[in-house]
Amino acid sequence: MSLTVDIRKKLSDGNRKFELDIQFEFSGEFQVLYGPSGAGKSLTLRALAGLLKPDFGKISFANTVYFDSSSKKYIPPQKRNLGYVPQSYGLFPHLTVRKNIEFGLNKFFQFSTSPKDKETVSYLMNLFEIQETSESYPKHLSGGQKQRVAIARALARDPKILLLDEPFAALHTDLRDKMREELKSLRKKISMPILLISHDPKDLEYFGSNALYMEDGKIISNRS
Numbered sequence: 001m002s003l004t005v006d007i008r009k010k011l012s013d014g015n016r017k018f019e020l021d022i023q024f025e026f027s028g029e030f031q032v033l034y035g036p037s038g039a040g041k042s043l044t045l046r047a048l049a050g051l052l053k054p055d056f057g058k059i060s061f062a063n064t065v066y067f068d069s070s071s072k073k074y075i076p077p078q079k080r081n082l083g084y085v086p087q088s089y090g091l092f093p094h095l096t097v098r099k100n101i102e103f104g105l106n107k108f109f110q111f112s113t114s115p116k117d118k119e120t121v122s123y124l125m126n127l128f129e130i131q132e133t134s135e136s137y138p139k140h141l142s143g144g145q146k147q148r149v150a151i152a153r154a155l156a157r158d159p160k161i162l163l164l165d166e167p168f169a170a171l172h173t174d175l176r177d178k179m180r181e182e183l184k185s186l187r188k189k190i191s192m193p194i195l196l197i198s199h200d201p202k203d204l205e206y207f208g209s210n211a212l213y214m215e216d217g218k219i220i221s222n223r224s
C-alpha cells in the first residue's frame, strides 16, 4: 500500500506568507518527516488528514484518491481511512478515556454502542494497557497514558495508515525511549504503515530508514 503525495498550498495571514510544495511516495513500515520548526511538517500531515485543502495536486493512498485538484476530488477527513494524532493529542477533556476512544469509532449520531463496538474499545484498551484508566478523564492521565489513548482513538476507526505529529514531544526523556519501543512493537501487531513527524535526531536513528528532510515548505532530501 503506497501513499503518493504531490501538493502545493499557499497560506497567508496578513503579513506572513508560507508556501507548501511537497512531493513524496511512501510504501514502507515507518516514514519520518523531519526538519526544523516552521518547515511545514504539521501542515503536510494536516493536508494528508484532510484538514487542510491544497490548492493544487493529488494525494492518494492504496488506490484511493483523497484529493485531486484536476478532477476537483476532495474526500473529507472522516471518510479517509487513516488515523491522525495531532501534536497535542486532541483528547476531549469532558469525555472519559472509554468515551474518547468510542468517539474514534466515527459514529457520531449513534446513541448506544453496539456489542461489537464495545469489544473494539476493550481490545484497544487492553492493547495499550489503559483499562484501569477507562473511567478517568484526560486531566488525570500521565503524558504516556494520554498518548496511548490518542493512538487508541485513532485506531478505533480501523485505519489503513497512521499519521503521528511529534508523538513523543510532550514526554520526558525516559518515557520517550519506552514509547518508541512500544510504537515499534505496536506496528508489528497492527501491521500498518506509520508516518511520523519529528525534529528529534533520536527518532531518526530509531525509525528513520525512510526519512524525508523538510525545510521552508519543501522536501530537501529523501533518505530511503
Ligand SMILES: Nc1ncnc2c1ncn2[C@@H]1O[C@H](COP(=O)(O)OP(=O)(O)OP(=O)(O)O)[C@@H](O)[C@H]1O
Pocket (backbone or CB within 6 Å): 011, 012, 013, 016, 017, 018, 035, 036, 037, 038, 039, 040, 041, 042, 043, 044, 199
Ligand atoms: N495561515 C497561515 N499563514 C501564514 N503562515 C502560516 C499559516 N499557517 C501556518 N503558517 C506557517 O507555516 C509554517 C509551517 O508550519 P507548520 O506548523 O507546518 O511547521 P512545523 O514544521 O510543523 O513546525 P514545528 O516543528 O514547530 O511544529 C510556520 O512558519 C507557520 O507559522
